[in-house]
Every structure is written in C-alpha cells, then in structure tokens.
Amino acid sequence: MVGTSRADDTFPEPAAPIWEYRDFMSSFPTGVAVVTSLDTAGEPQGMTCTSLLSVTLRPPTLLVSLRHGSATLAAVIARGVFSVNLLHAGAREIAELFSRPVESRFSRVSWRLSAHGAPWLVDAALGVADCSVVGATDVRDHRLVFGEVRHVSVCESDALLYGRRRFGSWAVPAPDVGGRSTSGTGSAGTSPR
Numbered sequence: 033m034v035g036t037s038r039a040d041d042t043f044p045e046p047a048a049p050i051w052e053y054r055d056f057m058s059s060f061p062t063g064v065a066v067v068t069s070l071d072t073a074g075e076p077q078g079m080t081c082t083s084l085l086s087v088t089l090r091p092p093t094l095l096v097s098l099r100h101g102s103a104t105l106a107a108v109i110a111r112g113v114f115s116v117n118l119l120h121a122g123a124r125e126i127a128e129l130f131s132r133p134v135e136s137r138f139s140r141v142s143w144r145l146s147a148h149g150a151p152w153l154v155d156a157a158l159g160v161a162d163c164s165v166v167g168a169t170d171v172r173d174h175r176l177v178f179g180e181v182r183h184v185s186v187c188e189s190d191a192l193l194y195g196r197r198r199f200g201s202w203a204v205p206a207p208d209v210g211g212r213s214t215s216g217t218g219s220a221g222t223s224p225r
C-alpha cells in the first residue's frame with residue numbers, strides 16, 4: 033500500500049524488524065551497479081546501487097531506488113540523465129569506494145563522459161546504460177527514478193555480485209553442450225565500448 037495515505041498504525045501487524053528484513057534481502061544476491069551523473073556544478077557524482085530493476089522493454093525502461101539526501105540522486109534529478117555502470121568481478125574496490133563517504137571518488141577511478149552526458153567507469157564496468165529520467169516517485173526514505181535507456185554498451189565479463197553482505201562473482205556459464213553446461217571463463221576488466 034505504498035503511495036496511499038493509509039497510516040502505518042492501521043496495519044494489523046507492525047513492520048518486521050529491520051535486521052530481519054536485511055537478512056532476508058541479503059539472501060537475494062544481485063549484480064552491483066554504480067549510478068552516475070553530473071551535478072549542477074559539472075562535477076561527477078556516483079553511488080553503488082543494487083536496487084536496479086528492468087521495468088519495461090517497449091520502450092526500454094529501468095528503475096533505481098536512491099536514498100533521499102544522496103548527492104547522486106540530486107545530480108540525477110537536476111540533470112535528467114544518468115548512467116548505470118554494471119561492475120565486473122574485478123571491481124569490488126570500486127563498489128566499496130562508491131558506497132563510502134569518500135571525497136572526490138572520481139579522482140580514484142578511470143572515467144569519461146559519455147555522449148549522453150553522464151560518467152562511464154571505463155575500467156570497472158562490464159556494461160553501461162545511458163538513461164534519461166522519465167519519472168520519479170518518492171517511497172518513504174528513497175526515490176524511485178525511472179530511466180528510459182538511450183544507449184547501451186556491454187561486453188562479456190564475469191559480473192560482480194553482492195549477497196549475504198559479501199561480494200562474489202558470477203562466471204558466465206558456457207552454452208550447453210550435449211545437455212551439460214560448463215563453467216565459463218569471462219575476461220574481467222574488459223571495458224565496454
């Protein structure tokens with residue numbers, strides 16, 4: 033019932049404890065992205081984000097859930113454009129860098145501005161989607177930002193995963209041969225072009 037005016041105290045049960053909810057969600061491993069944009073001063077902003085969801089195919093639309101107060105959220109809304117950088121398995125330190133309160137995160141990574149006007153993490157990403165903001169809605173302490181995907185670039189690399197509060201990786205399995213799949217060997221570190 034998110035988005036309605038129904039008050040929490042009218043629910044028959046209180047919300048589950050946050051730690052229980054965190055335990056539950058941590059059992060759902062996901063890929064790891066860094067959402068990037070430029071702020072109104074032209075400075076790059078970016079944050080680690082696992083709340084990435086494909087919403088529609090026609091037109092291609094995704095959403096990210098960004099916390100209120102985030103400098104990245106402010107930049108995304110102000111510019112109306114953002115990039116979703118999907119991290120490869122070798123980019124764990126980048127995921128950590130973009131999730132901590134570190135000054136000038138972008139001085140510690142390789143990046144360039146895409147033609148769409150948002151930063152690409154050229155050495156850390158296995159894929160990038162350039163998006164235009166087509167909607168945003170507040171849900172409690174986060175804002176859901178909907179992006180129409182203008183351009184994508186992706187290469188075959190092992191993906192960085194996050195689950196059980198740890199980072200891991202997913203090696204792309206080789207195609208089935210005779211009904212059996214074999215473990216793949218991705219090339220972590222290859223840049224999207």
Ligand SMILES: Cc1cc2nc3c(=O)[nH]c(=O)nc-3n(C[C@H](O)[C@H](O)[C@H](O)COP(=O)(O)O)c2cc1C
Binds near residue numbers: 098099127131174
């Ligand atoms: C693995 C991981 C996933 C995260 N996913 C999200 C997310 O989906 N949305 C969010 O608001 N914060 C998420 N965070 C927290 C942000 O990365 C963190 O608050 C960051 O410092 C925000 O940057 P900013 O405030 O400079 O924009 C995540 C952190 C980690 C380590």
